[in-house]
Amino acid sequence: MNFEGRQEKLRENIARNRLDGLLVTHLPNVRYLCGFTGSAAALLITRSKSQFFTDGRYTEQASEEVQGARLVIARKAPLPAAAEWLTKNAKKLRLKILGVEGEHLTVAERQRFAKNLPSGLRLRDASPMIERERMVKDEDEIEKIRAAVLLGASLFDVALKTIRPGVKEVEVAAEMEYAARCAGAEAMSFETIIAAGPRSALPHGRASDAPIPASGFVVCDFGVILAGYCSDMTRTVHVGQPSAEVRRIYQAVKDAQEAAVAAVKPESPVGKVDDVARKLLHNNGLGKCFTHSTGHGVGLEIHEPPRIAVKQKERLQPGMVITIEPGVYISGEGGVRIEDMVLVTEDGCEVLTPTSKELIII
């Protein structure tokens, strides 16, 4: 990973925003800029310096992982440690306006931090510059995302082997998560959703103790974290023979998903991609059953900008990785969702998820 290059880009953004520096406290942003993967850190980027703060639990890990920044291992938490360091060094470095990450710092953290700063230093809530850079993935990241997507997709085969009437949803999830771990995943990227029968109408139906019924949809939505990068996919299978209406609903979601994917290309506003999926479901009389947005960015975090949602104006750019995941939910009956991860390319897009979207009947 080109940590120095990322820090240089941030320095340009810092200058453009008329700041003398930025205190980075959001951990995925810290990781993006210097490689640290632990749970307590702050990274101060000034026009000339990069200073990293963590506590004694991470002495070894920080010296192994952190690149492009000097380390401060403190006896206090990273934010007070940064305040202490600034008290000693702000004047010498001519720091007058320091940006903080208003989207991530809590109100109380900001107050405590501000209280401990030297008098000549003012804080300003900076816009999410790093998140904007992170939207477009570099080659290294795309490679890692591809690996995560392939590992994630392999878990669907495990699900297919496990899903049977009477098996608990959570047993399916357990088999998938075990396979993920054995294959090197650090963790699942979110709580595995296995939602069967009427529970498939819950868009966020985490795997429960409920047994899979003899007939109905099973929504499987899952992902892994591999080398820091997330995958995310959904497939919906049907247990027992589906009726004509059930097939029609599945086909409508599949059509909406494929149409939205076909709309993914550089310069397209993300709201238009959402619109394509929404209109298609509307035309099939299912508009009201699609109760969430069409997708989101994925990378170091499972949900990142851009949001592929109604009226969002962000324009797609080559290197963005997003999900396309329309769904239809009919309370008391069931639901269908189909989700791929999609890479925006120079002339359109590439669907990263390798898995067939044909209806599988178990």
Next chain:
Amino acid sequence: MNFEGRQEKLRENIARNRLDGLLVTHLPNVRYLCGFTGSAAALLITRSKSQFFTDGRYTEQASEEVQGARLVIARKAPLPAAAEWLTKNAKKLRLKILGVEGEHLTVAERQRFAKNLPSGLRLRDASPMIERERMVKDEDEIEKIRAAVLLGASLFDVALKTIRPGVKEVEVAAEMEYAARCAGAEAMSFETIIAAGPRSALPHGRASDAPIPASGFVVCDFGVILAGYCSDMTRTVHVGQPSAEVRRIYQAVKDAQEAAVAAVKPESPVGKVDDVARKLLHNNGLGKCFTHSTGHGVGLEIHEPPRIAVKQKERLQPGMVITIEPGVYISGEGGVRIEDMVLVTEDGCEVLTPTSKELIII
């Protein structure tokens, strides 16, 4: 769970803090007050009303789970939905000063929320009232925590069967996590730590691809979430025959842990409990190798108040559940940590973790 009782207690706190209401946005607090387990919610508690906000993905789940509050299912995110509701209702309800959770709300969230409020309504950053109530667990919670602790402890047997020289750390974690899921755990309460040989000197050594060496400590730190409540425990085993010095270090940590447990009783300041462990390690020449605090509260979150750390003045109360987990880390060589969950009782404490602390040699 006595959700109404908890809400009534919060109303007393709201009145005592001269607020007309509190907007609860921290999800574990929302869950504590009304039972909702989803990932998008806000709960407005005024002196007379409880109003719950979520989005369309959670229509069914909210109506199943939420107790003691009226539901608003909104087309927007919970915070803007709450702002919209307040614009319509604040005047009628005579709401003038609304508390928000400054420890959890981000700076940007607060700004956007404030911008959408009606003119007569002011925001105030409230102190963490709900967290303070949550420190002392009620009977229902203690029962759930006991169940989580026992399930967590059963995973140590899985670890003991799996830990062998040459087996990867992550394989040990995979077996434990699989067993946890099959036994009903919703998730692990944090990323499983299996840190073998020199990696045991990393206090937060998440299970890696590294194989367990032929000789050395293996730190196993892990926990489950069961019915919403977390468990947390650490045991350290030794692969191969330990030297006299290795045995001495293990014994010192065990002595420190047991001495700190013995110091847990009502009215004791938590800093004193930390001090007991720290002094004992210091007297064994290992003070500098104990680089973190002695423990923390556990409940709906894996890390809750109180912090059992140097100079902390919070006094223990019956019903608090905390960890006691001193450790010793020697860079390049290895480390030992021993951790139990402990319930503060009327006349002392009860160690909830049932597992022996004798050194196990594999």
